[in-house]
Amino acid sequence: MVVLLNSRPCFVVLILLAAFSCFSPRLCFGEDRITFSTPIKDSESKTLLSKSGVFRFGFFTPVNSTGRLRYVGIWYDKIPVQTVVWVANREAPINDTSGVVSISDDGNLVVTDGRNSLLWSTNVTVPVAPNETWVQLMENGNLRLQDNRNNGEILWESFKHPYSSMLPRMSLGINNGTGENTGLTSWRSYTDPSTGNYTVGLVAFPFPELLIWKNKVPQWRSGPWNGQVFIGLPDMDSLLNIDGFNLNNDNQGTVLLTFANDSFLYHFNLDPNGAIYQRDWSTSMNDWRVGVRFPSTDCDEYNRCGPYGSCNYREDPQCKCIKGFVPRNNTEWSLGNWISGCVRRAPLRCERVKNGSSNGGKEDWFLKVQKMKVPVNVQPSLANAQACPKVCLDNCSCTAYAYDQGIGCMLWSGSLVDMQSFLGSGIDLYIRLSHSELKAHSKRAVMITALVLGIVFVSAVCVLLACLKLKKRPGEPKKDRSVEQLLKRMEEVNSGDEAASNQVKLEELPLFEFQVLATATDDFSLRSKLGQGGFGPVYKGKLPEGQEIAVKRLSRASGQGLEELMNEVVVISKLQHRNLVKLLGCCIEGEERLLVYEYMPNKSLDAYLFDPLKQKILDWKTRLNIMEGICRGLLYLHRDSRLRIIHRDLKASNILLDDNLNPKISDFGLARVFRANEDEANTRRVVGTYGYMSPEYAMEGLFSEKSDVFSLGVILLEIISGRRNSYKKDNYPNLLAYVWTLWNEGEAASLADPSVFDESFEKEITKCVQISLLCVQEVANDRPNVSTVIWMLTTENMDLPEPKQPAFITRREKSEGESSDQSSQKESINDVSLTSVTGR
Known part of the structure; x- marks a missing residue:
């Protein structure tokens, strides 16, 4: 950073401030980079601190070790439990505090001792002079050696040379292009960082698997990857999906496993005992909280x-x-x-036959x-x-x-x-x-079947007698026919999906009394009203126990009806994911149809993106987080939940933001449940919102995962640009046409919202525009699936395919009786977006 001094007093003030700051070592040595002229000396207790404030790099001594050996590594800062995630000189510790980390004469990052003996080096060929390279500790814990003259080209990074820990955004696996095979290696003991006996990594086999070896002998295997999970893990549907795992296999020899998480205080570690532990920091416990562990039982032993x-x-x-x-x-x-x-x-x-037994x-x-x-x-x-x-x-x-x-x-x-x-x-x-x-086997089966049928018969008789007894009770209120329809609809979904029947049952979803919701919303007063849309009004409420809620109330004039309400209850009651809005219950009494959701105080995404004042709150890092969160929620719908779900109305007003501006997908009234063997469906009733609709859906009624991906691409472009998809400039009919022109002119980064644009983000913005354009390509098969989109968003320095021309879907003129998207005239509600059941 360059400071221009216009006066002597100003210079004196700065000198005094600098002198004062040096009373604190963290203020004095809080830089995140090393240059040729600014090495790190152990004798000066100097370290690097990442901009996130989470990671620190420098010299350390393992806790509880008997000696005073000094190692160079990366660890979590401000955490009372010393947790080292990477070590450089693990085989060559220093006996005193004479060690130095510096840029050597050949431009590499090196560790030397007091006798100037080389103990460790990045050991890469550097095409520039030593004073043209520098090292930076990134906010995610990645240590990078970069070329200062070539747009910060990365010459080496610790994420490509991990040790015992896997951090968010890191990749493990085989890269056929570079010949790299990246895995984890354990410490020898909890106090000795030297190379231990255990390693973990991916093997290609016919299908990728994760293995742990002890001295090159297999100890544990995950089972094959089926595109969503490793099928050899217990409770496989719930373990890796939550943690944002993704495996990219190009079937050409490159197999890479990554995971992303909202918090940097989260990692996987291969311990000296040969087990992989997932840990996240618990503030309340003031310690690391252990999640999954592999191997977890004796049976996991290979x-x-x-x-x-x-x-x-x-x-x-x-x-x-x-x-x-x-x-x-x-x-x-x-x-x-x-x-x-x-x-x-x-x-x-x-x-x-081989042994001669006739045929x-x-x-x-x-x-x-x-x-x-x-x-x-x-x-x-x-x-x-x-x-x-x-x-x-x-x-x-x-x-x-x-x-x-x-x-x-x-x-x-x-x-x-x-x-x-x-x-x-x-x-x-x-x-x-x-x-x-x-x-x-048949004899045993007959005996077992007879026993089971006997138990079922006795149970059925008991249930029948109980029902007859209940039926005779006087004063019992008659169950609402609509509730019975809802129960029947749930049974239909469950009957077609055995796995789904093990999920949340409708009976477990609270059925609120109408009077309770009326009281909570002050009799649905205007001051409690949050917004209005195709479904009807939405109100903020507060339950007697103090929980804030959002209540969607079906309007009699609404284009949506009981079918859409039932669809939303059936679908969303089975979904549990941090990037999906949570349905708390519903109410069906007489003519009243209401849905009760968790309350989102930060409104919907469009309320921030398209507001000149609020859009400044969404800085580039926050927007990236929102993009990734939407993708992870959509991946859960498409692949990771027990039901395969196509949303069909994904748009900015259907993305809600929680207290921390994390996104949650909402409004499942138009969602469609796919069976396991379904990839595409057709409908004569096209529903959703024009501008977000894929061409094959808008024109032919065909919808699939790829139609949701198209909508996702439009949303990503809106997030990047802060402009609506209906944005018109010069002769461009919409945002897609405008972006396509910028891309072809090599000006993709200029699309970024001026309130967040910074030259340091230019490369990242261009990549996000390219990913968005890949999502909105006209032909569905050309679009990537959501897991690939996540991979592209979270992986650095990868070559992306060139996008083909997107589909320019222009907004048609509305006919009478057709609902229109009011988002351009009024702010959308904060808890759930409202969608008409006809195209608009």
């Missing part, structure tokens, strides 16, 4: 039960042979030594084993779900098959190793058995 053995940590003994198999060594098995595994009780047909007898069959961690060494097949069993049966070496929607048909040959039985998740595994095993 190949614990040997071939054809399955592990279940809830049972004793934990290891059992799969049906149709017996222990290879009964003595060892009874003593709890299961590593030798199990063997078949009866040979398969191909083996019988081998009857065909083999498959035993269905539910909720399993699939074995190692899976082989892919192009067969669909129906053909998968036959492909395995026709191959004598095939011993099992499974089918996953995200992966497809999976086959196994030879012994089945590293299987585990899960409780709440897992894959149905079909294991090949001899036909002779079918008879024994």
Whole structure:
């Protein structure tokens, strides 16, 4: 920073301020960068502090260590529990405080001791003079060596050379382009940062998996990645989705795993004991709070039960042979030594033919084993779900098959190793058995079925008697027919999705009494009114226990009706994500239809973006956070929730902002639930908002994940520019046309809202414009999916594809009786946006 001094008094004041600040080491040495002329000397206790104030870089001694060895590393600042996330000279500590971190004569970052011996170096070829490179500690904890002459080109960064910790925005995996294979390595002990025995990293296999090794021997595996989760993790649907994990596989040899989180006080660490811990800082506990842990049980140990053995940590003994198999060594098995595994009780047909048993007898069959961690060494097949069993049966070496929607048909040959039985998740595994095993299995099945039917019959009789007793009670209010319709609608959704039935049931969603909501909103008075839209008015309320709520009240004149209300209740009651608005309950009494939401004091996104005063509150960092949050909420809808949901009305007024300006997607009245095998649907009733609609939806009624991606792209452009999608300039019909012209002229960064534009953000802004244009391409198949959008937003220095021309959807003239988007005339409400059920 350059300071211009116009007078001697001003100069004196600055000198005095500088002298005063040096009484505090943090004020004096709070810089976030090292240059050729400003090294860090341990003797001066100098360190770097990131702009976020979260990370510090410099010399440290591990806590509880017996010696006074000095290491150079990065740790969390202002946290009483010393937590080091990266170490440079882990194999060459310094015995005293003579160490120096500096830019060497060849432009590298180096660590030297008092004798000027080189202990560690970034060791890259630097194409410039040493005084042209500098090192900066970024706000996310990434240490960078940069070229000062070439637009800050990154020559080296600690995120590409991690040690034991994975921080938000960091990538692990294999980069085919650079040949890098990035993983984590444990410390030798909790007081010794030198290289430990454990490593963790991604392997490509046929499908990417995460593995932990001890001295290069596998200790744990995550199971294959199916495009959403690792299918070998217990409770896989709830673990990695929450933490914002994303895996990018280009099928050309590059497989990279990243995760993003709103807080930098959050990380994954490979501990010296060989376990991966997810930790986040708890202010109330004043300590790190441990979330997930892998391995988490004894059954997670790789190949614990040997071939054809399955592990279940809830049972004793934990290891059992799969049906149709017996222990290879009964003595060892009874003593709890299961590593030798199990063997078949009866040979398969191909083996019988091979041994000369005429034609081998009857065909083999498959035993269905539910909720399993699939074995190692899976082989892919192009067969669909129906053909998968036959492909395995026709191959004598095939011993099992499974089918996953995200992966497809999976086959196994030879012994089945590293299987585990899960409780709440897992894959149905079909294991090949001899036909002779079918008879024994059938007898057991008949006995079990008879027992179950008996229990069901007795239960049904008890329920019937209870219902008859309740029916005779006098004065019982008759259930509203609309509530019965709502219950029926929920049952219909659940009946088509077995997984969904395990989620929130409608009976668990509070049904508010109308009088309670009337009292909470001061009888729906004007001073409680938050806004008005296609659904009807929305009111702010306060429940007797003090909770603030927002109440949507269906207007009789509304274009929406019971169908949309039921749809929203059914859909949103099953969703739980930090970037989705939370539905607290509903009310259906007589002609009244109301929905009750959590109250959002910061209104909707459009109320900030398009207000000349409020838009200044949304600085560039906040806008990036909002973009990522919207993407993560949409990813949850598309891929990570138990229901696959297409929103169909994504727009700025349907994005709410919480106390910390974090985004929450709202208004699911027009959402559509997709079944697992659906990718696209068609409707004659086009609903939503013109300007945000994809061309294939507006013109042909086709909607899919990619139609939501189009709407997302429009919102991203509005966030970047602070302009509505209906923005017109010169001869440009809308914002998309204007942006496309700027892109082709190489002026994409000029799109940015002037209130947030800064030259230091120019490269980042241009990238965000490019990502947005990729989302609004005319052909749906050209658009990226949401997980790819997140990957592009959160990954630095990656080559993005060139966008093709977007679809220029112009706003049509409104016909009589058709609702129009009022957002250009009035501010939208703060708790939920309102949408007409006709295009507008």
